[in-house]
Amino acid sequence: QKEVEQDPGPLSVPEGAIVSLNCTYSNSAFQYFMWYRQYSRKGPELLMYTYSSGNKEDGRFTAQVDKSSKYISLFIRDSQPSDSATYLCAMRNNNDMRFGAGTRLTVKP
Amino acid sequence: DAGVTQSPTHLIKTRGQQVTLRCSPKSGHDTVSWYQQALGQGPQFIFQYYEEEERQRGNFPDRFSGHQFPNYSSELNVNALLLGDSALYLCASSPNRGRVGEQYFGPGTRLTVT
Numbered sequence: 518q519k520e521v522e523q524d525p526g527p528l529s530v531p532e533g534a535i536v537s538l539n540c541t542y543s544n545s546a547f548q549y550f551m552w553y554r555q556y557s558r559k560g561p562e563l564l565m566y567t568y569s570s571g572n573k574e575d576g577r578f579t580a581q582v583d584k585s586s587k588y589i590s591l592f593i594r595d596s597q598p599s600d601s602a603t604y605l606c607a608m609r610n611n612n613d614m615r616f617g618a619g620t621r622l623t624v625k626p
Numbered sequence: 627d628a629g630v631t632q633s634p635t636h637l638i639k640t641r642g643q644q645v646t647l648r649c650s651p652k653s654g655h656d657t658v659s660w661y662q663q664a665l666g667q668g669p670q671f672i673f674q675y676y677e678e679e680e681r682q683r684g685n686f687p688d689r690f691s692g693h694q695f696p697n698y699s700s701e702l703n704v705n706a707l708l709l710g711d712s713a714l715y716l717c718a719s720s721p722n723r724g725r726v727g728e729q730y731f732g733p734g735t736r737l738t739v740t
Contacts, residue, residue: 525666560630560716560731561669605668616668 520544523606523617532626536593540606540617543587547608547615550582552591555603555619564604565591596624628653630719630732638738639707647702647735651719655730657681658700660692661716663734669716675700676722704737712739 523540530536538552549568553561565580567573573580581590589608593600601624606617631650639645651658657676661669671684675694694700698719704711714736720729 521668523668558733558736560718560733562731563727563729566727607668614671616670618666618668 518543521606521608521615521617524620525618527621527623529623529625530596532596532598532624534596534624536591536596536600536622536624538591538593538604538606538620538622540589540608541587542589542608542615544608544610544613544615545584545587546610546613548611549609550580550589551607551609552578552580553605553607553616555605557602561605598624598626600624630717630730632715632717632732632735634735635733636736636738638740640740641707641709643707644703644705645707645737647704647715647717647737649700649702649717649719649732651698651700651717652730655719655721655724656698657720657722657724658694658698659718659720659729660700660702661718661731662686662711663714663716665713672702707739709739712737 521542551566552564555561570582570584577594579592603619603621605619633648659674660672663669672686673683674681678694689705691703714734716734717732
């Protein structure tokens with residue numbers, strides 16, 4: 518079992534849809550939970566990060582962490598074609614950082 | 627601010643050869659980390675450099691080595707290249723002891739081993 522599991526997709530939605538992206542993990546020592554966006558042929562760009570369980574909202578993006586279930590989510594509201602990218606979850610404790618495999622999202626106009 | 631820059635953009639090498647990749651960190655950052663991202667996978671941590679020393683290392687063989695210079699720029703060297711080393715190599719910089727949100731990635735170097 519991988520430490521971080523993420524459905525690779527691909528996921529295709531119409532413009533304006535609500536997108537839900539998820540990851541599960543097995544290492545309870547992870548303290549920080551991040552979501553990165555990676556456009557084709559580019560490096561990952563940090564979208565959001567959270568510490569501990571709960572929700573965090575930033576514009577159209579909401580990150581959710583449930584440490585008891587070892588489950589994190591990223592919601593994108595009113596999705597736009599410019600949101601088309603690969604979304605990577607990542608988790609970190611003091612000395613260890615692990616990424617999910619990424620979910621490829623396409624938002625169709 | 628140019629952000630994190632990496633060179634070259636693309637590279638093609640033959641099995642058994644050696645390669646050097648280069649990274650310049652974002653202005654004000656003194657810590658550099660290297661990651662390997664295979665096609666369809668997330669980045670995997672190779673190692674981190676701070677004060678010109680390797681501070682932390684992931685699960686990669688000794689064929690992977692690095693260096694950090696006094697100006698904080700860094701090199702990743704891979705010896706005896708294998709086909710499986712084909713990947714996007716990402717450099718990320720951050721301030722020392724920086725917060726989670728303070729790590730920035732470069733665009734990567736795509737290495738193809740034939």
